[in-house]
Amino acid sequence: MSQKNRDGKRSAREALREQREKEQARARRKRTLVVASGVVAVLAIAAVIGVVVANHKDSDKNSTPAAAPKGATGKDNVVIPVGAADAPSVLTIYEDFRCPACDAFEKTFTPTIHSLEDSGQIRTEYHLVTLIDGNLGGSGSLDAANAAACAQDAGKFRAFHDVLYSNQPDEQDDKFSDKNHLLDLAGKVDGLKTPTFTACVNNGTHDSWVKKSNSAFGSSGFNSTPTILLNGKSIYGSTSNLTPDSLKQMVTDANKGKKAGTVTATPAS
Template sequence: MSDKNSEGKRSARERLQAEREREKARGKRKRALVVAGGIIAVLAIAAAVGIVVSNTKSGTSGTVTPPKGAVGKNSLAIPVGRNGAPSTLTVYEDFRCPACDAFEKSFRDTVHGLMDSGQLKGEYHLVRLIDGNTGGTGSLNAANAAACAQDAGKFREYHDVLYDNQPDEREDKFADKNYLLQLADKVPGLKTPAFTSCVHDGTYNGWVDKSNADFNSSGFSSTPTILLNGKSIFGENQPLTPDILKSDVAAANKGKPIPSS
């Protein structure tokens, strides 16, 4: 490997880690503001003459319909790869998240190769942390569109297109549903009337919100969160490279059958 290639890979890893740290800091600041605001609100209510408790619930849980083939607890994950693959890569991601994009750029070819060879299957959990941290609806709209692509059997292709065209997180370009439909033109056969309606109607918005709530209660605090067979393999003090991922998967699969198709 040339010194230039080594430096490029090292720089990519450093950018990825830096983006994760910035996102985590933003999340901590927002949570602190929410807590402070909640305390002030409680004190204000307690000081009032009386407290009125509504007999109706604030919002309804309703029925959340998952996209076709969704798996896992409450059907909150989109599967990619062969069902019989011996190892599972669980990915919590946000399509507006720069660190998620950096992870994609560094690991996509490796992950695709492991999945295509039957060594690994993926379970993708779509969340909307950036919407919550900086405002907007791009994370939600992009995740809904990706779920619509899952219905068409083209989740992975559209997933990759979204990252290839990820705007600056401050622009929130994914909030524009027409832009998401424009990107669908890059995936042959995806932009059907059914897909277009699904994107415009926000068919899976409730499912995305439920996935986001599940992530918020999971104990993880930033995206991307990457688990191999349920164990976190990427984060603070957890260096990960494509070669390490290949090695970890090979070790986990030792002695286990690999499906041929």
């Protein structure tokens, strides 16, 4: 082989080697770029997640918790108590201000319940529910319950509760969604219709609390209103023969040998 041919082959090999080195260098740069881009993307995603988490935390900090009415008790403060705190028996009532069956119960048992409360025999614990709003639409259950919670703030829940049932519209008529109507009804309770109460009703101050109370009802295992319990035992329903007299007797039996609770004056309507 001539020197010329040997030099030609060597030049070709060198050119091929140089070409391969260039290609390898280009591949390394490409890999580096891909890795760098991936890192940037990961950092960008992390930054977005960080912003979302931070905003969520800020939202949690700034969100308004359910404003429970004054004196609310029980788990998550969803109970409105009426009567002596130390009464020997507890009557639990789940009810909806639009519910006609609740109205029938109230019209039959309200005088008896008040008598038992006022003699220190029972404490009534009200759980406000918005079942009819969910079934028929509208917001009357919610708005009436909020107004009742506003009345609780004023120490006049029992009186306004009774006024609402005394003026309950037809189940299909969402009249309680009219806040002006609720304020007119509040005028039937002495001293209730104040600027503070009016603002509470109009602003839906306790709406979130009412929704929380309704959610608790949904988790309670009960599915209809009214649901009535005496010391935790259901005493009223489709198979119940409960009467005002039998309710009194049940309470008497449950309280046997127990001291009546300390009664404070209940604001009258």
